[in-house]
C-alpha cells in the first residue's frame with residue numbers, strides 16, 4: 001500500500017505490528033525533517049537512543065552525520081531523514097529481509113509524498129531497501145561511493161553509514177566529499 005498523507009501514515013507506523021520488530025520496541029521511529037526536502041537521507045534502523053526518544057539519528061552516528069551535513073551547508077531545513085525500518089532490531093542487529101520488505105511501503109510512501117531532489121542511501125541496508133523500490137540492484141556500498149544514479153528525476157547517492165565512519169575515521173574525508181558533491185549539484 002502507498003499512503004497519501006504523511007501524518008496519517010506516521011500514526012499507523014507508531015502502532016504498527018506488521019513485523020516481529022514491534023515486539024521489543026519502545027518507540028517506532030518515524031522520519032523527520034523538511035516536507036519539501038532537497039535531500040532525503042535513509043539510514044538503517046533505529047538504535048538504542050532512537051528507540052528511547054523516537055527521533056531518527058539522535059545518537060552518536062547522528063551527531064557525526066549532522067555535523068558533516070552542516071559543514072557542507074546542507075541545513076536542517078533542507079533535509080528529511082528516515083530509516084529503512086522504523087523499529088529497533090534487537091541487539092542492534094541488521095534488520096532481516098522480512099522486516100525490510102514489510103516496512104518498505106512506509107519508505108516508498110515517504111519518497112513518493114516528499115519527492116526529494118536527492119536521495120542519500122547511508123550504508124548497505126538502505127541501498128537494499130532502496131533497491132526494493134527502484135528495482136535496481138546496487139553493488140556493495142564500498143564500490144558504490146562516488147557514483148550516482150538517476151531514478152524518476154531523483155539522484156541517488158550511495159554513502160557510508162556514519163557508524164562505519166565512526167569505526168574508521170579515515171573514511172571521513174570520503175564521507176564529507178559525497179555531501180560536497182551533493183551540494184554542488186543542488187546549487188547548479
Ligand code: URA
Nearest residue numbers: 043044045046056057
Ligand atoms: N540511528 C538511526 O536512526 N539510524 C541508523 O541507521 C543509525 C542510527
